[in-house]
Amino acid sequence: MLNFPLGVLTSESLQGIIVTYWLMKSEPNEYSIDDLEKDLVEPWDGIRNYQVRNMFRDDFKTGDRAFFYHSSCKTPAIVGTMRIVRKAYPDPTQFDPESGHFDARSNPDDPRWLLVDVEFERKLAQPITLTELKQQPELSDFLLNKQGNRLSVFSVSKSHWDFILGLER
Numbered sequence: 001m002l003n004f005p006l007g008v009l010t011s012e013s014l015q016g017i018i019v020t021y022w023l024m025k026s027e028p029n030e031y032s033i034d035d036l037e038k039d040l041v042e043p044w045d046g047i048r049n050y051q052v053r054n055m056f057r058d059d060f061k062t063g064d065r066a067f068f069y070h071s072s073c074k075t076p077a078i079v080g081t082m083r084i085v086r087k088a089y090p091d092p093t094q095f096d097p098e099s100g101h102f103d104a105r106s107n108p109d110d111p112r113w114l115l116v117d118v119e120f121e122r123k124l125a126q127p128i129t130l131t132e133l134k135q136q137p138e139l140s141d142f143l144l145n146k147q148g149n150r151l152s153v154f155s156v157s158k159s160h161w162d163f164i165l166g167l168e169r
Helices: 033-039 050-058 130-134 158-166
Strands: 021-026 041-043 065-070 077-090 114-129 153-156
Touching: 021 077, 021 158, 033 041, 033 065, 033 077, 033 114, 050 114, 050 153, 065 114, 065 158, 114 130, 153 158
Parallel strands: 021 065
Antiparallel strands: 021 153, 041 114, 065 077, 077 114
């Protein structure tokens, strides 16, 4: 049991104690788990969805953990885990006309898009495929398994996190 004096509990003092879990999608031909393993720490840039931007801003914190999910590929799968190592900050690609993520409407004085830095933790012993995830009754309410889910980032419950890791061979 953690003992904190009354009035001392803040989001800052709880940072690293309360971990939130996430799933973050990337197309492996754009950026893969192998790339992150090589880079070790990388900004998760290019998010151009307001709901995800708001999650980065309001919900992500240092120490949170995330599944790395390969999407839009032959075999979509959870392929590894990573840790959030830097809170949200402006995504510089929004201001770069040479970037595929350039947003001419974004203002440097009031940036529209944010990113977080992620750190490689590990590759799974074997990818856990979308097909395998959909076959698990325990994951019937897992957002990835829901029809019409298009978000590239979403929260994962601790019970789903633990169950999915238990599928690893």
